[in-house]
Amino acid sequence: MRPSGALPIFSLKKQHEALQGKLSEAFQRVLASGAFILGPELEAWEKEFGEFLGTRHAVGVSSGSDALVLALQALGVGPGDEVVVPSYTFFASAGSVARLGARPVFVDSAPCCYNLNVSAVANAIGPKTRAIMAVHLFGQAADMEALVKVATKANLPIVEDVAQALGAKVGDRYAGTMGTLGCFSFFPTKNLGGLGEGGMVVTSDPHLAEKVRKLRVHGAKTKYYHEFVGGNFRLHELQAAFLRVKLPHLSRWLKNRQQNAAIYRHSLTMDSDVLPATDHCECENVSPTQRDARNKMLLPFSCHESHTYNQFVVRFPGDGRRDRIREKLQQKGVGTEVYYPRPLHVQECFQSLGWKEGAFPWAETFAKETLALPIFPELEPQEIQKVASELLKAAQDL
Numbered sequence: 001m002r003p004s005g006a007l008p009i010f011s012l013k014k015q016h017e018a019l020q021g022k023l024s025e026a027f028q029r030v031l032a033s034g035a036f037i038l039g040p041e042l043e044a045w046e047k048e049f050g051e052f053l054g055t056r057h058a059v060g061v062s063s064g065s066d067a068l069v070l071a072l073q074a075l076g077v078g079p080g081d082e083v084v085v086p087s088y089t090f091f092a093s094a095g096s097v098a099r100l101g102a103r104p105v106f107v108d109s110a111p112c113c114y115n116l117n118v119s120a121v122a123n124a125i126g127p128k129t130r131a132i133m134a135v136h137l138f139g140q141a142a143d144m145e146a147l148v149k150v151a152t153k154a155n156l157p158i159v160e161d162v163a164q165a166l167g168a169k170v171g172d173r174y175a176g177t178m179g180t181l182g183c184f185s186f187f188p189t190k191n192l193g194g195l196g197e198g199g200m201v202v203t204s205d206p207h208l209a210e211k212v213r214k215l216r217v218h219g220a221k222t223k224y225y226h227e228f229v230g231g232n233f234r235l236h237e238l239q240a241a242f243l244r245v246k247l248p249h250l251s252r253w254l255k256n257r258q259q260n261a262a263i264y265r266h267s268l269t270m271d272s273d274v275l276p277a278t279d280h281c282e283c284e285n286v287s288p289t290q291r292d293a294r295n296k297m298l299l300p301f302s303c304h305e306s307h308t309y310n311q312f313v314v315r316f317p318g319d320g321r322r323d324r325i326r327e328k329l330q331q332k333g334v335g336t337e338v339y340y341p342r343p344l345h346v347q348e349c350f351q352s353l354g355w356k357e358g359a360f361p362w363a364e365t366f367a368k369e370t371l372a373l374p375i376f377p378e379l380e381p382q383e384i385q386k387v388a389s390e391l392l393k394a395a396q397d398l
């Protein structure tokens, strides 16, 4: 049991208390309409979401995981094809590839920002490669400028997995609008969390958008006439109505996340053994300090100024330190999470693909050493300061 005054890693309680009236109105509106599937709320939601991102086509779907499957299927990915995917990410980034009978070809992460290593992507491209999956991990966009160059040279489409990074930008372009298709999740913990499952596929290509729309309803445009084998991947009206209530608040919530991150940085870097983040990307030029990993704690590197901090992930170099520190924090009532304890190349379900421990050193290091702290927008500054101070205490002797 947690001590009283416990701080969870994530909570929507305050957000929903503030929006209760509007959410109830949305519920009543859908209830009264009698339209629950593919109705006016979804149509309006797709339009509003597309306008927010500045993208031409947005297709609401059942989840972020299904968005990835649909995007890949729209590109024609299937058995015999390969898709380049980072190993250090949520399962769905690669699971979506395998669900289509294709083969995920894993690559290691960049040493500093946890996103995929673009040079490794270039090396992983082969004759069977059909697409590249760019994951914008923890709320920060991957190095899209470099990745687009690699993809263009190889004439390959990029599917962006933006589940964790709605609102992140590179320059003035939103993550999800720089590749061929962008896939979003509205799982409750995301930057825009629904009241259940939900996802979106965006693209500027009208043909791909049309194909995703068909695949969402068993591959049919006209009911009962099936051009492809799709599935039931619809986002329902209630969820669309709730998400419409939330979207106008997104920019403020992202700002809150960034402010929370700044408080962490300020509070944590008072300890001289914490390696502060730089404001520039170190992916290609890792500092010796980081390579040696002698520091007590490494703060997240912010390679782009628009890091949305879906997660604030710190790193504790050293054998087992992360787990011991986590345990101590738990005893103090501070909720944390490990994203992700096992990289994908060594997951049981991918054993037949032949990757072994040691193949991707950074992914394996991150899996052992990283810890996510509470960062959700409704946290009070003093709550973050409390986490920071408990963290410094917990890390002191370990």
Ligand SMILES: Cc1ncc(COP(=O)(O)O)c(C=O)c1O
Pocket (backbone or CB within 6 Å): 063, 064, 065, 066, 089, 090, 092, 093, 135, 161, 163, 164, 184, 185, 186, 187, 197, 198, 199
């Ligand atoms: C990077 C990443 N990709 C895909 C997904 C899948 O999204 P969903 O949970 O909506 O299926 C998630 C969700 O956790 C994610 O973090």
